[in-house]
Amino acid sequence: MRVVELFAGVGGFRIGFEGPPESSSRDGARVVWANQWEPSTKVQHAAQVYVTKWGLEQTDDSDVYTGGKDDVFVNKDISTIDAESIPDHDLICGGFPCQDYSVAKTLPTAHGIAGKKGVLWWEIHRIIEGKRPRFALLENVDRLLKSPRSQRGRDFAVMLASLSDLGYAVEWRVVDSSDYGFPQRRKRVFILAERTDDWERTTDWIESGGYMAKALPIHPVDSVRSFSLSDGELSEISEAFNSDEGDTPTPFGNCGVMVGREVLTAKCKSDFTGEKATLASVLQSPGKVPDPYILEPESLVREKGWIYLKGSKRELREGTDGFTYRYSEGPVTFPDALDRASRTIVTGEGGTSPSRFKHVVKFKPTKTQKDRLGLTSPQSDEVRSRLELSKSFWLRRLTPIELERLNGFPDDHTELATDGKRAFFMGNALVCGVVDRIARILIKNN
């Protein structure tokens, strides 16, 4: 299977299809062309990681790298790339941002759709239209199924209808990776489009017959809903989809299929029976944790420190307009639970500054760490008593290697970047094992 990887980042889809760079046999599936470009930065950090890890060499065109004829990496804005310059392939994949997919009416003289400029979905669409691969496998935040707020589900409806118009049947599934034995709770929608003449897509396809159901088993679904997307122009769907007064919920459940603009959708649950992985399973031994990851006692107790940010609050705050308002929020689990899958890694996970969202775990520091970092001071004892930690424990953030493990990347995959960037890459990336499960089914069945 020849694969094209768009929005490649540090190569999560590639690892899912081929395995990690050093052990990849490239049997079954191989990425023949990849694209990655970070807007508004001069240094292309993710691209550097990608070309280094896959051992690609710069060509005469300084933004193009290669590891041989069928292994090309292009570090250019996707909107500047001509579809014709991309080699033929069986599958195109990519994780792309959730943006506004509204479509304006095209002028009678203009051809095609008028998606907003800069909306990356229309770049993917343009390439699918030009190259017509058999499959497209796309990943997005699950909010895509519910956006925008004024017309919930509109963006996904536009996406489905536009794929239908290109001759593709589509299935989708919201996957929480921890439901399939991975150590991170990361909920993302995976969308698989297939160019096909087979118009038989029934409830059975969602439940057991389809690729997603085979890759990521679910319990039989009930209350399947069916509805048609309007058969008019995309601009009609864009204007009218779920546009009733008030906040009407999205009609899209967490799984479904669409063929010829006919949608079948339901709510499903994982039927995975294997072992569940925990946050504890990815942790490095205490001696391997560099000092900046170990929390300073003062950073816990200070005014806007870790204990405050993680805790519940009810307070008056002043808005930018000068008005005061009451702000309240509940506590988050602090430190993070080790006996279950971790919370989702977000792009702001890196850096020493206290935060509500960064992961913090308890661990047993070594004697030298304790001495070096003042973890026996009266202030550290105060922290232990406030958090009910016993004497031998202390708190730390997750290391870059642990973040990589939570997404299923090899240890030190991103080692050449700064720690902050490494965390950012993992916040942007995906759980490679979910792609691996889908890839295996696609390869086996084709």
Ligand SMILES: C[S@@+](CC[C@H](N)C(=O)[O-])C[C@H]1O[C@@H](n2cnc3c(N)ncnc32)[C@H](O)[C@@H]1O
């Ligand atoms: C959600 S991330 C995908 C991460 C990837 N799946 C991984 O495993 O690392 C989206 C990526 O698209 C890249 N990107 C954003 N705009 C782009 C553009 N116009 N052309 C090419 N790449 C772009 C970003 O730099 C980012 O790395």
